[in-house]
Amino acid sequence: DLNNREIRHNSRSAIIDLNKDNEPDLIFGVMLVGDPLHNLDKTQYRVGSGIFSRLPVNHLEQVPMLNKTDTVFLTNFKGYDWYEISSVILVEKVENLAGTIVWRGNWQTAAKNYVPVQVIKNQQRFTGWVELTVDITNEKIILHRTAINKRPEKSTRAGM
Numbered sequence: 001d002l003n004n005r006e007i008r009h010n011s012r013s014a015i016i017d018l019n020k021d022n023e024p025d026l027i028f029g030v031m032l033v034g035d036p037l038h039n040l041d042k043t044q045y046r047v048g049s050g051i052f053s054r055l056p057v058n059h060l061e062q063v064p065m066l067n068k069t070d071t072v073f074l075t076n077f078k079g080y081d082w083y084e085i086s087s088v089i090l091v092e093k094v095e096n097l098a099g100t101i102v103w104r105g106n107w108q109t110a111a112k113n114y115v116p117v118q119v120i121k122n123q124q125r126f127t128g129w130v131e132l133t134v135d136i137t138n139e140k141i142i143l144h145r146t147a148i149n150k151r152p153e154k155s156t157r158a159g160m
Contacts, residue, residue, distance in 0.1 A: 001144075002014070002130075002143040002145050002146060005142070007028045007029060007030060007045065007141040007143065008140040009030050009032065009043055011030070013027050013028060013029030013030075014029070016028070016146060018053070018117065018128050018148040019119050019126060023050065025049070025053040026048065026049060026053060026055075026117060028045075028046070028047050028130075028132075028141060029045075029046055030043060030045055031044045032044075039096060039097045042093065043092060043093040043095075044089045044092040045105075045134070046088060046090065047063060047087075047088055047115060048087040048088070049084060049085060049117070051085060052084070052119060052121065053084065054084050054118040054120070055082070055083060055086045055116075055117060056076070056077065057080060057081060057082075057083050057088055058081075061088055062088065062089075062106050063088045063090065063115055063116075064078065064080055064106075065113045066115070066116055066129065066158040067158065067159075068157075068158055068159035069157050069158065070114065071155050071156070071157060072116040072117075072127040072156045072158060073127070073155050074118075074127060084120075089105055090105055090106075090107040090134065090141065091105035091106075091107045091108050091134050091141075103136050107134050108134060108136060109134070111133050112131055112144060113132065114129040114158035114159060115130045115132065116129055117129060117130065119148060121152075125153055126151075127148070127154065128149060129158045129159070130143065130146045131143075131144040131146065131158075131159060147160075
């Protein structure tokens, strides 16, 4: 249970240790990026993996948004490849000089959807997930809960 932890601008990042080995597996946080070339300010809501954790990332540098019971595979799937030490934008708010705001990212509509993850321990892969909601209106991500399969080298189902 992640206690509906809110991740927003000016809040601390959330560091998650899925397998309770005192090593950070995922980090959820907000990064502010100024783009003076295009006169834009960006607020990026990100997820990152570590040395012993993996996120599935596609050629657009996106993480898939899974629904409950979708499979978290051991192997690459649906155009996504598993990568360690990733930092991926889930959703970002883009504001121009005129104050026009546009939201981008494939997680804009996330309502209790699942980020798939793998953790590597003793050279074995453990699949898991993090359940989250993106609240664009209130500019935050809400982390609900997480789980990891206790059996190595097995796929798992999101939300189960």
